[in-house]
Amino acid sequence: MSALIEFKNVYKIYQSGEVEIRALDDASFTVEKGELCVVVGQSGAGKTTLLNIMGGIDRATSGEVSLDGAYVTDFNKKQLTEYRRHDIGFVFQFYNLIQNLTALENVEVATEMGEDPLDPAETLASVGLSHRLKNFPAQLSGGEQQRVAIARALAKNPKLLLCDEPTGALDDETGKHILELLTERAKNTDMTVMLITHNSVIAEIANRVIRMKSGKITGVDTNEHPKPVSEIEW
C-alpha cells in the first residue's frame, strides 16, 4: 500500500520584483495513513506554505501533491473546494471560530455540509466540552476555543487533519491538553494528522517528523516510539 500523502519535488516561489523567495524548494516526502506527522522548522521556513498546499487553500508553483492517490495539484478551484469540504479538517492558530455562533453551532457549520459527519454534540463531548455546547466563543477560554475548533475539524470526519501551530496562542498547560487530544485521535482512529510547530520538542510525540529550513526539507525522521505528551517538557 502506498503512502497516504505524497509530496514530489514541490516548489512554491514568490516573485516580488527582482527577489525570488522559495517558500518551498523541491520538497518531497511521504506520510502514511494514521500517522501523526509533525512539521518543524524556524519561523519562515515554509511550514505554513506546505500545509496550505496540502490543505488545498494554496497552490504549488510546481511539483505534485497527492492525497490518497488523488493529485491535489491537478485540482481546479471547484475540486479544491470539494476536497476541502470532504477530505480536510483545519485547525488554526487563532481558532477562527465564528463569534456569533455557539460552540455547538460552530461545529454544525462544518457538519451541515459534510457527507458523513459525526454528531456535533458528541464530538464536542469527546473533546471534553459537553457542558459548553451553548456557549459563545467569547465565553470560552483559548484552550476551550481551540478544542471547539478541533471538534469542528473532527466532526467532518476528514481523511486528514491539518493543524497550523494549534498551541501557538495558548499557554503551555493548555497547549499540552490540545496536543494530547490530537495524539489520542491519531492513535485511536485511522485519521492522519499533520501538525506544524516551531517547537522541536513537540516533534518527539510524532510518528514522523519533517524538518524544514528555508523551504527545503532537511530531514524526515520516523519515530517508532513516540513519547506521550505528558512526558515532554518545554
Place this chain on the structure above:
Amino acid sequence: MVRSPTIRKLIFRDLRSSPGRFLAIFVMFALGAGFFAGLGNTAPSMRASADIYLHETRLADFRLISTYGWDSADVIEAAKLPGVESVMPRYSFTAKVARPDGIPSVFSIKSLPLNTSENSTSYLNRLVLKDGRLPAKSGECAVDAAYAIEIGDELTITDEIEGAEYGMIKTKTVTVVGKVDSPEYISYARGNSSLGNGEIDSFLYLPPAGMDSAYYTEICILMEETHGISAFSDAYKDIVDSSKDLLEDFALERAELRHRSIREEAEQYLRDGEADIATSEEELRDGQAEVDDGRAEANREFAKAKSDLQAGEQKLADGRAEYDKNATGLADGEAALSDAKAQVEQMKLLLQTLPPGPEHDGLAAQIAGAEAQIAQNETQLTMGRAALEEAAATLDAAAAELSRGWASYDSERWAAFSKLDDAQAEIDDGRTKIEDAKTDIAEARQDLDEMDEPEAFIFEREDNAAYSTFEPNAARIASLAATIPPFMFVIAALVCLTTMARLVEEHRTRIGTLKALGYGRGAIISIYLFYAIVCSLAGSVAGILAGINIFPSTIWFAYEGLYALGEFKLELRPAICLIALVAGVIVTVAATFASCYNEQRSPAAVLMRPRAPKAGKRVLLERATIIWKHLNFNQKVTMRNIFRYKKRLIMTIVGIAGCSALLLASFGIEDSIRSMADRQYEDIYHYNIYVMLKDDADPGIVKNELAVFGSRDSLSVSETSCTLLNGEINTNGFNTISAFVPEDAAELNEYILLRTMKGEPLSIENLSSGDSGAELPGVFLTDKLAAHMDVGPGDSLTIEDSDGNTAEAVVSGVTLNYVGAYVYMNSEAYENVFSKPPQYKSILMKLNSEYVDRVDEAVTEIMAIDGVEFAYSSSAMRELVFDIAENMDVVIMFIQQMSVMLAIVVLYNLININITEREREIATLKVLGYRPREVFLYFFSESSILTFIGALFGLLGGIVLHRQVINAIASEDASFPLRLEWGVLLLIAMTVTMLICVVVNTIMQPKLRRIDPVSSLKSPE
C-alpha cells in the same frame, strides 16, 4: 488641518487604497449636494430666465381697457402719471380669421406701435421675430410662430369680430410677412373669447397703418419701478398693487371724461340734425306754396284759353249756321229763279198764244219785267253763290285754327301740370325724409339717454393665466428642493457614519500606535475629519457642479413645452451652493466625530491590542422556541448574524428605509400629480360642460336651447367671488374663491360630488340656512381652503363679498377638492350671507349619448347659442390641468433616479463594509469547504432580509414623506391627491428595492470570490 506631511501622505494613501470607501462618501454627498444645489438653483434660474425675457421684450405691467376706448388725450395723460415709464396705445380685438384653405380660426389681433425700432421706448410687448420681418404697411401682418402658416400666405379677417368694429380694419385680407413670439403669450394657451368654440387659436399683429379708427382699444403701461425687479418677487407685487389703485382711479376718471365728451359730441350732432330738419321743413313749406300758386295760375290761364277756344267754336258754329242759312236762301233763290224762269217760259208760251194786244202787250210787258227781274235775281244769286263759297273757305280755315288751338291747349296744360306734380312729389319726398330723420333723431336721443355708464378695466401680468401658473410651478420645484435633499443628507450622514466607523475600526492599531507616539486626541481625530471632509467636499463640489449644470436647464427645457420664455439662463444662488457645501461638511464632521469618539477614548495600550471579538448573543427570536426550532441551520445563522451587530442592523435598515421611502414617495408624487386632473374632473366633477351666460341672457330660454345636448335637466348655479376671514387669517393669497350656490340643492351631488376626506357624502340641502337667526348659515369649504383658514367643521368664519359686506357663517363640512377653492352653500344661506338672492348665471350640464363622444362639437354649438358668454368642457379643463401638472414629471424622474442611485450606493457600501469586516469569517468558511454559492447565499440572505425589513420601514416613511412633499408642492388653489393605489405603489417600490439588493449583491459576488482562504490564517485585527 493636518500639519504633519507624513500623516497627510498617509491619508492620501488611505484614500487611494480604498476607492470604494472614498466613492461611497463621495457619491452620497455628490447626490445630496447636487440635488439640493441643482433643484435649489432651478426655481431662481427659471424666474431669472423669465425675467430677462420679460425685461428684454418690455412686457407691459398693466393694460388699461375702457368700454369706450381711449383717445390720444387719454394716452398723453396716462404717460404723465407718476411712476409710469412708457405707454403704448393700441387696438386689440378677437376675430375669426379665414386661412388660405378657408378654415376659420379665432385670432387675437393686436396693432403694433408706429415705431418698432430697438430704441423706441413706447414699443412695449416687443415681438421676437422668428422669421421674416415685422409688418410695415396696411395689408401686412405678423403671425404667431407656433401657428402653421407660411410667410406670403394670406389671411382674411371676417366680420365675426369681438372687441372692436369691423370698420376699424383697413384691409381685411392681410399677407403674412413675419412669424413671431410674443411675450404676451408665454404658454401655448392663447386665451378665450366668445367666438368659435371659445378658445383663441392664435394671434397676429397688424401695423398701425392697417387700422383706421379715431380711438384705441387699450393702453399698455410699463412702470418705472418694476425695472430690474423680478416679476415674481413680492417687491413687484407691492409695486403693482400700489400702482394699481392709482391707475384704477385714472382709468375710471378718463373713461368718464371720454364718455362725457362722446355724449356731448353726440348731442351736438343731434342738435345740428334737428336744426337741419327745421331748415328743410321751412324750405318744403315754401316749395309747397309755390306749387300751390303755380297750380292756381295754370288753372286760371287754361280756363281762359279754353273759353276762348270755345268762343271760337261758337263763332264757327254760328258761321256754319249762317252759311247753311245762306246756302238754303241761295237754294231757295235758285229754286224761285227757276220757278220764275219757268213762269216766264209759260208766259212766253202764253204770249205766243195771245194776240198782240194789250193783253199781249201787257203780257209781253209783264214778261219783259219778269225777265229783267230774273236777270237781276240771277246776278244776285251768282253774287250770293260767290259769297257763300267764300264763307265756306273762311269757315274751314277757322275750324283748322280752332283744332290747332285745342291741341296746343292740351299739351301745354299737361306740361304745366306734370311739372307741378313733380314739384309736389319732391316736396312729399322731402317730407317723408324729414319724418325719417326725426324718428332717427328720436331714437338716437333715446340711445344717448340709455348710454351705458363707462367701465374701465385694468389687467396686470397676473391676469395672464400663463404667468399665474409659471410662478407656482417654479415654487413647486423650490419646495421639492427644500423637502427632499435634507432627507438625502440624512442618508449621506448615515453612510458617512458607517464608513468612517469602519475605517476607524480598521485603523485601531494605527490609532493606538499614533497615540503611543504622543499624538493628541484632537490631532488623531483631525486625521479622520480631514479624510472624511476630503471625500465629502470632493463629492459635494462634484455634485454641485453636476447638479447646477443638469437640473435647472433640463427642467427648463421640460417646461418649454408649456412656456415660451426665451433662452435659459442659469441664475446661481451662491448661498444655496454654500448651504449644500456647509451642510455636507457639518454632516460629515458630525458623523466622523460620532464614529471616532469611542475609539478615541480608549488608551493606546488597549487600542494596540486586537479588539476583543464581539461576544455572540442569543437573539430574541431564540426565545420564541417554536419558531426557532423550525428554522434550519442556515436560517438560524442568518438570524444570528443579522441581529449580531445592532448598530449595523440599524444603520442598514435606516439606510435602506431612507432610500425606499424616497423611492415610494417619488412614485407616489408622480401618481398624485398625474391623477390630480382625473380626480377633479372625473371623480368630483360629473358634468361635461360648464356654460356661462351673458349678463342679459334669459336662463330659461338658454336652458331650453341646451336641452338638445343634455341627458337630463341641467343645473343652474351661481358663482360669486368672495374672501374669507378668520381672525388674522385671510385668503388674499388665493386667485379666486367662489361662493358656489346651486339653484336646486338636491341636485348638486349629481354634478359635483361633495365628500369629506373620509369619503362620507356631504349634502348641501341639509345645511343650516341661518334663517332662524339663532344659528349661522352653514357652508362647506374645500379642504385646502379649510386648512388655510385653520377651520374645521363647527368653526365659524367671516365671508366678505366683493363690495366689502361681511357676514358670519359656520363651516359645516370640509370637502375633498384638488383644483380651485370653493365655498358651497345653499341659496337660503347665500341670501342670509350676502343679503341678496343668488344670480344663476352658470349652467352645469351632462351631455346625452348623442353628444357625449363629441364634446368639442357640443361646445362649439353651445357657444353659438344666443345668450351664452362661453362654454367649456371639463375634459378640456382636465387636459389643461394634466398638461401643467405633467411638467413636474422631469423633476420626479430626477428624484426617482436619485433614490435608485442612493439605494445602490447605500447597499453597496453596507454590503461592502459587511464583507470587509467579515473577511476572516468568509475565509474560514471557504477553508471549511463552503462552495462559492453557499458563501454568496450566506451573505445574500442576510442583506436581503435586512433590505426587506428596511424597505418595510421605508415604505411607511415613504407615505409620510409623500404627504409632506405633496403638501409642500400644493399651491393655494391646486393640491394633489394623497389617496393613491398604495398597494400597487408599495409593491413596485418594494420590488425595485429588492431588485437593487439583488443587483448590488450580484455586483459584490466577485469580491466574495476574491477573498483568499489563506487570509483566514492571519491573526485577527
